[in-house]
Amino acid sequence: MSAMKPLLIELGTEELPVKALPGLAQAFFDGVLAGLDRRGVALDRTGAKPLYTPRRLAVALPAVAETQPEQKSEVLGPYLNVALDAEGQPTRALQGFAQKAGVEWTQLERTTDARGERFVHRAVKPGARTAELLADVLSEAVAAMPIPKPMRWGANDFGFARPVHWLVVLHGGDIVDVDLLGVRSDRMSRGHRFMFDRPVWFTSPLDYVESLRAAKVLVDPDERRARIRAEVERAAADAGGSARIDAGILEEVNGLVEWPKAILCGFPREFLAVPQEALIATMEANQKFFPVLDAEGRLSERFVGVANIESKDEDEVRKGYERVIRPRFADAKFFFDEDLKQGLSAMGEGLSSVTYQAKLGTIADKAARIARLAESIASGAGVDPALARRAALLSKNDLQSRMVGEFPELQGIAGRVYALHDAALADVGDAERFELAQALDEIYMPRHAGDGIAPSKLGQVLAIAERLDTLAGGFAAGLRPTGNKDPFALRRNALGLARTLLEGGHDLVLHELVERAVALQPVQAPDVGAYDITHFVYDRLRGYYADRGAAPQQFDAVLNAVHESLPDFDARVQAVREFVRLPEAEALAAANKRIRNILRKAEGEVASTVDASRFTEEAERDLARALAGAVADTDPLLDRRDYAAVLARLAQLRPVVDTFFDRVMVNVEDAAVRRNRLALLQQLADRLGSVAAIEHLSIAQGAQG
Structure with missing residues (x-):
């Protein structure tokens, strides 16, 4: 095995873009390791990670092989019927192949594949020294870095994120000769621009981090x-x-x-x-x-x-920091004071002249739609409809404030603060005013991934109404997301709506809410309806449940069943997650899939009642009795949504279901008996599917009846 030596690569630059810096460093690190790996160079990356500062990107590996392993090659040549003539002499095809390989044709080997025997040239050559490979490795790594707008400097015809000033490439104690981005490699780096403005020389890659630390640079x-x-x-x-x-x-x-x-x-x-x-x-x-x-x-x-x-005069640095922040604070105070003079309620007067979206009207129009939605769902959420309407009508007023004009991220926050000071809300009691003010902020929750939903019920009602209108309007205006484009953040709004309904425990039917929001829009897209929007919201929940450990087929099992609300949907998902751990689960799911296949192929309408007098087999009588008992036991459980208990009780049907399919032929010639057995299976399928479409949980293909 080739000897191993530590490797150091440092690319010194002018100050790199701060937000892109971690990604650039990771890409450079990954590119170097990938280049070595492609060439078969052995390395030990124990403890290795991207190293960087604003002025440098570095890769430091504790051990990298001095050479590649032997390079083996195999090139397939012509088949024997093409390569040799009738006398066994080489044809022009074989001679050309041998000449290209640089050997006599008699030195070629033979191999056999599905089509027959053919010639093959196999060769082994010594691996190249790693030092000879690094120039190409670095060029490839730099070329693969995510730099959308490379800078050029001097008369160079190449570019990089920022001009490059030095390059260190050491393998062991030796400099590896590399010319990259207009600079030639050395063992010289540079210390801190102000506190150690002189060269830093490395004798070994192992000295890298400590040597720079001594030069007032923390490269890790x-x-x-x-x-x-x-x-x-x-x-x-x-x-x-x-x-x-x-x-x-x-x-x-x-x-x-x-x-x-x-x-x-x-x-x-x-x-x-x-x-x-x-x-x-x-x-x-x-x-x-x-x-x-x-x-x-x-x-x-x-x-x-x-x-x-580390300044010798820290007070001057402090004064500089304080000096830059005071004008910004003074502006904020001026905006705040002027906004208080106007009042939140008065700010809404200008919203009728501010376009929300060309097809959807003004921001005042949007606030009015949100108010109607909030008022219509408030009672079901235990909220005063009049208070919900009033809060919704005020929810966009702070967009006209000077504070939000300067600090857009304060939308909602400013509304909360100004509502507490608004004289026009003097008719609202202190407790209600505080609740209303909080809701003006909470309407935008969750603001980002990981953020909680609105804590108050009024805030949740506004958040639901806001997102319903945004989704319905976005789809109506033809702004449905495509690829990475989502101008109205409809994906984020859909997940926020779903989370608020679910985590807030709102027993409201999503499809009905969406229909209300769609009906309020000033335009209607002919090819988009409430169903499309509802499906879009449920799609956002796939990742939500995946993050919580629910398998895709478990999600689909509930999605394809009847459920009343998102809290109801969630209860069914949790029940399915418990059900799949039961030993009977897979067999029962497979049986239900078989039942569905049989019923789908049945001719005519399946009867809704079962005639016990037409039973001819003890197995079908046993199934009917067991099913009747299970129905009686699970009816009250379904009423109180104890879905886990429902599925656990249905799991007890497995033995009689298995016996039925072992001993009973459903599609018999006697039409009356066949119809009766199909009716029995329909009742069984209905009850097995009362919580979820459990056939989605089966990995089996399902047998034919």
Whole structure:
């Protein structure tokens, strides 16, 4: 086996795009490993992972073979009837094949396949040195990286995410000669731009991480991320609070620094009068700062910035951070104060001139449709219909606020805050006003994957109505998602609707809700109906249940049965998941599939009643008695939706069902007996399918009756 040596590749660049940085590093890492693997180069990747900072992408592997293994090749040649003439001499076809292989024809071997015997050229050559392969490996890895708009620099006719300034390629202690993106490989890297602005030389790949650490560069993103978190938490604790560390902001900061240093900063307390969500949004999205919360979880007047330097004058860095944030906060306070003067109710006056969608009218039209839907479903959800209607009519007003105009992510949040201050809502009691205000925020929940549904019943009613209108309108306007395009986020809205109905325990029939929403639309798509939208919503639930361990056939078994609501659907799915663990489940599912096949092929309409006097076999009498008992036992269980108990009771029918099919021929010549047996099977199928279409659970093909 070839000797193994550590391998280091570092590509040094100007500052890489922060949001793309982790993906670029992963792609570079994967590309290098894939290139080595394609060439059969043995390697040990124990502990290896993408290494990167804003100025470098690196791959460090603990052990990579010095050479490829022997390269074996096999090229198939002509069959004997084509390769040799009647005297056994080579034809031109065989001579040409041998010449191309570089050997005499007598040196060729023979092999046999389904068509007969043929010539074959087999060769073995020594593997190439890994050092000779790395130039191509790196070129392929770079070419495969996801760079949508490569930059060009100088007079080069090639591009990359950012201009490249250095390249390190070491195998063991030796430099591997590679020319890539206009730079030639060396053992020289560079340290921190400000704190160690001089070359860093590596004698071995094993020195890489430690040598850069000494040069004030943390090249391991996990180490750097942990340092940022610890620094930020320490600074917040010094201020007597705790840091709000958003995972996305943490990742962005991790892509901005090579040597993180947390700086505790502050702002005037007067800005805390502004909704804290606006201040947090400014700090996080615009400046990549970390807010500091007090003991009650409220925003304090402190925040933490992360510098890419240990400054000798930290106060100046702090002043700089505070200086950039104050104008943004001042703008937010101005917007807030002006919005309070106008009031939430008055903001709605302008919605009739704002287009929601060309075919669907204005935002005021949409709010009116949401209000009608919310009012119609409120009673069934235990909510005051008048309050639901009023909240729905106010739900879009904050779109006209200055605050949401500047901070779109505050839609709903601003509505909640402004509702609590709106003088026009003085006729609403304090408790109802608070409930209404909360619902204006909750209407958009769940906002993203992993977010919870609206906590209040009023918020859930608004969320249901909002999504029903969005889905019905989107389909009516011809905006159904195609491929990756989903301009109205209909997939997300469908899942949000389903989750709110299901997790909120709303015993409402989805298809009926969709029909109401479709009827309210100003346009109707001729080729799209409520059924299409309902099916679209259920499709979104496939992934939801898959994440919770339900198999696709279990989902389909319930989808193809009659169910009243999404909570009812969920109860049936859970029951099916319990049923499939029973030893009788598979055989009973297969039997039901067989029954369905028999009934589907029956001529004429199957009778609804069974005549016991026409039984001729003891097995059919036993089945009829057992089925009657099961029906009597499961009727009350179905009434109270104890579906698991229903299926467990039906599982007890397996022996008599098996015996019936072993001893009874259904499709006999006697028409009366045949019809009676079909009626018995219909009753059995109806009861077996009372919870789910359990035939979908069978892996068998189903026998013929």
